[in-house]
Amino acid sequence: RSGNGGKVRGFFQGGSTRVLDELGARIPEGVRALLAVPGLGPRTLGRLYRELGVTSAADLRRVLESGAAARLPGFGERKARQLLEALEQVERQGDRIPLGYALPVAEALAAELEKLPGVERVAVAGDLRRGRETVAGVELVAAAEDAEGVADAVAALPPVEEVLARDPAKVSVRVEGGLRVELRIVPPDAFVPALHHATGSAAHIARLRQRARQLGLEVDERGIYRRSADGGAEEFLPVPDEAALYRHLGLGYIPPELREDRGEIEAAERGRLPRLVETADLRGDLHVHSRWSDGAASIREMAEAARARGYRYLAICDHSRSLRVAHGLEIEDLRAQWREIEELNRHYAEAGIPFRILRGAEVDILKDGGLDYPDEILAELDIVVASVHSHLRLDRAAMTERLLAAMENPHVDVIGHPTGRRLGIRDAYEVDLDAVIEAASRSGTVLEINASPERLDLGEEAARKAAERGVMLCIDTDAHAPGQLAQVVLGVTVARRAWLEPAHILNALDLPDLEAWLRLPKGERARRGPGSVGKSGDSPPPGR
Numbered sequence: 007r008s009g010n011g012g013k014v015r016g017f018f019q020g021g022s023t024r025v026l027d028e029l030g031a032r033i034p035e036g037v038r039a040l041l042a043v044p045g046l047g048p049r050t051l052g053r054l055y056r057e058l059g060v061t062s063a064a065d066l067r068r069v070l071e072s073g074a075a076a077r078l079p080g081f082g083e084r085k086a087r088q089l090l091e092a093l094e095q096v097e098r099q100g101d102r103i104p105l106g107y108a109l110p111v112a113e114a115l116a117a118e119l120e121k122l123p124g125v126e127r128v129a130v131a132g133d134l135r136r137g138r139e140t141v142a143g144v145e146l147v148a149a150a151e152d153a154e155g156v157a158d159a160v161a162a163l164p165p166v167e168e169v170l171a172r173d174p175a176k177v178s179v180r181v182e183g184g185l186r187v188e189l190r191i192v193p194p195d196a197f198v199p200a201l202h203h204a205t206g207s208a209a210h211i212a213r214l215r216q217r218a219r220q221l222g223l224e225v226d227e228r229g230i231y232r233r234s235a236d237g238g239a240e241e242f243l244p245v246p247d248e249a250a251l252y253r254h255l256g257l258g259y260i261p262p263e264l265r266e267d268r269g270e271i272e273a274a275e276r277g278r279l280p281r282l283v284e285t286a287d288l289r290g291d292l293h294v295h296s297r298w299s300d301g302a303a304s305i306r307e308m309a310e311a312a313r314a315r316g317y318r319y320l321a322i323c324d325h326s327r328s329l330r331v332a333h334g335l336e337i338e339d340l341r342a343q344w345r346e347i348e349e350l351n352r353h354y355a356e357a358g359i360p361f362r363i364l365r366g367a368e369v370d371i372l373k374d375g376g377l378d379y380p381d382e383i384l385a386e387l388d389i390v391v392a393s394v395h396s397h398l399r400l401d402r403a404a405m406t407e408r409l410l411a412a413m414e415n416p417h418v419d420v421i422g423h424p425t426g427r428r429l430g431i432r433d434a435y436e437v438d439l440d441a442v443i444e445a446a447s448r449s450g451t452v453l454e455i456n457a458s459p460e461r462l463d464l465g466e467e468a469a470r471k472a473a474e475r476g477v478m479l480c481i482d483t484d485a486h487a488p489g490q491l492a493q494v495v496l497g498v499t500v501a502r503r504a505w506l507e508p509a510h511i512l513n514a515l516d517l518p519d520l521e522a523w524l525r526l527p528k529g530e531r532a533r534r535g536p537g538s539v540g541k542s543g544d545s546p547p548p549g550r
């Protein structure tokens with residue numbers, strides 16, 4: 007790390023900043039974007055631009071592949087090869103980074119910023135605060151009187167590798183891992199409007215401005231205000247928090263995940279905003295793995311981690327026998343696993359601990375839509391999550407048929423990661439998602455929102471559509487280690503962007519309600535739809 011200190015200080019002494027300024031002044035805007043390629047700093051980029059005329063990613067690829075870059079003095083084959091690999095990686099990601107990778111980086115940097123003297127508050131803004139599934143970069147807003155002092159200090163913070171641009175109230179840096187972070191520093195009394203503005207989306211903000219004008223008000227990053235009759239003085243209204251800003255516009259508070267101009271302003275006008283699901287609404291996780299298949303921990307360790315989160319239940323869903331790469335369980339392994347689960351549950355019951363481990367399995371959906379265990383075995387499980395892990399290149403009709411056949415099985419409770427996508431790695435398999443949603447609704451099958459950072463599957467659009475068609479969803483982490491249970495927040499974010507309430511989410515049910523629901527035949531689950539368990543039974547509705 008110490009090697010970077012000199013490089014960073016160099017920027018502030020005007021060394022590389024000049025290169026950047028020169029780049030900014032004389033070449034197309036797009037060139038700065040090449041700084042996103044890890045290992046390509048302003049100096050190198052400046053040389054490639056001046057000496058080889060590189061102004062685009064395509065140019066960069068050309069000079070790296072042709073050897074022209076490698077022939078520059080002090081450059082070399084090795085560096086050219088590394089840059090080419092880095093460029094390819096950036097291009098694969100389409101310059102966007104999955105939420106689950108950006109969020110911890112942003113939070114770590116925010117925590118470092120908060121420790122700087124004079125910094126009163128720091129918050130994540132932009133796409134990341136709205137919970138988009140991938141982000142181009144991170145935006146942070148900090149409140150401090152001395153913006154210059156804070157901007158100076160940022161460069162020396164541990165995760166910061168390089169300062170890309172800087173003006174008095176704004177610093178752009180690249181942190182470890184290549185993520186770009188833009189930090190705005192505003193006076194403390196301007197923090198709330200600045201954060202609101204930087205959160206966006208642009209479409210949401212534009213609608214708010216329009217609405218403000220109809221009320222004789224103006225909204226911008228400085229706040230919400232009224233102009234005097236002669237158009238001169240501005241009278242700012244108090245904005246202690248974002249709720250106040252919406253109140254001035256006659257609207258209920260709109261959570262960041264809804265700020266996309268997808269009907270939230272109309273809903274806020276009529277007092278019809280959803281009561282979005284929160285992490286605290288969840289009572290358990292219905293899809294985790296243990297060391298019995300490819301997990302890293304014992305059932306007991308997973309259960310204790312679930313209890314530490316305040317959960318009431320945990321479904322152990324290890325892989326089924328066909329998935330050899332993940333050490334899928336043979337039937338006799340499954341029976342042995344049930345004995346271990348029973349023993350642990352007996353221990354909890356005797357100790358008066360209100361917690362239960364459910365016998366589950368993540369059963370492979372075979373190529374023809376059959377399941378990887380016979381029905382007699384599936385019938386003995388508390389919960390069956392059925393997933394596609396093989397034959398991912400079937401054509402659309404065959405893949406759709408395969409999933410529909412699995413949903414027709416009376417023992418299949420949940421379809422795991424229904425589209426198979428891996429963010430930045432692999433697209434969803436070809437499937438008619440509308441047909442899957444219809445079939446889930448008809449058959450009473452739950453669709454999973456898999457919260458694994460590289461999946462987020464279902465995504466927000468499909469999840470919203472599913473809920474509108476009366477499909478129940480669940481938010482599972484697919485955790486393979488105790489620490490991964492915390493990734494549930496990513497799945498909750500997807501659910502919130504899909505406008506989901508606790509009543510849409512199976513694992514927002516308390517244990518007795520969940521058990522009652524799992525005892526219902528699927529046809530009955532389909533008939534009742536989401537949110538009906540408590541209403542028709544003896545217990546209160548979920549999440550209230």
Ligand SMILES: [Zn+2]
Nearest residue numbers: 368393422423
């Ligand atoms: Zn899986």
Ligand SMILES: [Zn+2]
Nearest residue numbers: 293295368484
């Ligand atoms: Zn899994």
